[in-house]
Amino acid sequence: MEIERRIKEIWDGIAKPLDGLGRFETIIARIGAIEGDTRIDISSKAVIVLCADNGIVEEGISQSGQEVTAHVAESMGRGESSVCRMAKAAGADVIAVDIGINSKISGEGIVHRKIAYGTKNFLKEPAMTKEEVLQAVTVGIELVKDCKKRGYTLLATGEMGIGNTTTSAAVTAALLGCPAKDVAGRGAGLSKEGLSRKYEVINSALEKYQFQRTDTRSINALNILAAVGGLDIAGLTGVFIGGGLYRVPIVMDGSISAAAALAAQRLVPGIKEFIIPSHVSKEPAAGKIMQELGLHPVIDGEMALGEGTGAVMMFSLLDIALSVYENRTGFQDISVQQYVRFD
Numbered sequence: 001m002e003i004e005r006r007i008k009e010i011w012d013g014i015a016k017p018l019d020g021l022g023r024f025e026t027i028i029a030r031i032g033a034i035e036g037d038t039r040i041d042i043s044s045k046a047v048i049v050l051c052a053d054n055g056i057v058e059e060g061i062s063q064s065g066q067e068v069t070a071h072v073a074e075s076m077g078r079g080e081s082s083v084c085r086m087a088k089a090a091g092a093d094v095i096a097v098d099i100g101i102n103s104k105i106s107g108e109g110i111v112h113r114k115i116a117y118g119t120k121n122f123l124k125e126p127a128m129t130k131e132e133v134l135q136a137v138t139v140g141i142e143l144v145k146d147c148k149k150r151g152y153t154l155l156a157t158g159e160m161g162i163g164n165t166t167t168s169a170a171v172t173a174a175l176l177g178c179p180a181k182d183v184a185g186r187g188a189g190l191s192k193e194g195l196s197r198k199y200e201v202i203n204s205a206l207e208k209y210q211f212q213r214t215d216t217r218s219i220n221a222l223n224i225l226a227a228v229g230g231l232d233i234a235g236l237t238g239v240f241i242g243g244g245l246y247r248v249p250i251v252m253d254g255s256i257s258a259a260a261a262l263a264a265q266r267l268v269p270g271i272k273e274f275i276i277p278s279h280v281s282k283e284p285a286a287g288k289i290m291q292e293l294g295l296h297p298v299i300d301g302e303m304a305l306g307e308g309t310g311a312v313m314m315f316s317l318l319d320i321a322l323s324v325y326e327n328r329t330g331f332q333d334i335s336v337q338q339y340v341r342f343d
């Protein structure tokens, strides 16, 4: 808090209207507080992209088949997917991880941390065992530990997994105690009929696992992840926890990352203080989670791409905001009296 206050004082000494850079000022202050220094270091950035398959896809809740997960992951490994193009432009690395793709992944550029060949169809049985959830959370924590050791100072979350807008919506609905229609959207481009089916599938699962309660906080988030989550979401939950453990700010991407952030906050209250919001996804779950966590993303671009693309966009915005903070032009430099704060 003391560091955040000092950073805010530095912002106020820069020749500009008070709070002129709005939430960017508070976000930079928060990054400083996490790093424990008024000198901010976000020079070394990476997006951790967890790739996994979801058994629920057999229920017709996605326009794509499961094999697409592997194809996109391999393209990511070759540096060719959307997030790779954006990361190159932003001067960041992409760490593509196979945490649960349902086929053998070949090729360079993929980190192999496979826990299972996809999850189970959660309408028939729980998606994962508790053990698998804990393994995935541990993988996420270890990835952050590794990144910290390698000198990264700012990380972001991303994922790739056909069907994961259904799993993340189900996790969100269970954690917030709301029906499917409040959180589920068209994902990677689902038809109107497909969306109705998606609602049905999620609502049936909420009933099956008795997650239709008003006192949702009494349900252990690990049980929710095991029943209706995915290996990517569980892994990302670990990434957020790792951010707190190793004091690395974690920039959160879209609706799937947001579901993981909410699960992390339920498991480790206070972990949200280490999370930097980026954009609000087109999926309805995203806005609801931001509200619940009290986070205010700066990009509202109706993006629905995943892979960490919104978070990587935020990397560049943070670099731009930081350039004003680092190369301070003070009021004294332009012979103007510093503004007084009237509140």
Ligand SMILES: O=C(O)c1ccc[n+]([C@@H]2O[C@H](COP(=O)([O-])O)[C@@H](O)[C@H]2O)c1
Pocket: 061, 062, 063, 064, 159, 160, 161, 162, 163, 164, 165, 166, 186, 187, 188, 189, 190, 253, 254, 255, 256, 281, 282, 283, 303, 304, 305, 306, 307
């Ligand atoms: O980040 C988001 O909010 C987001 C919104 C819509 C789609 N996606 C991406 O699209 C895929 C999931 O879409 P779906 O329709 O198969 O559930 C998955 O690979 C995600 O990365 C991601």
Ligand SMILES: Cc1cc2nc[nH]c2cc1C
Pocket: 064, 068, 072, 159, 160, 161, 188, 305, 306, 307
């Ligand atoms: C091609 C494609 C790329 C993606 N990246 C993230 N989700 C995706 C879904 C599809 C279908």
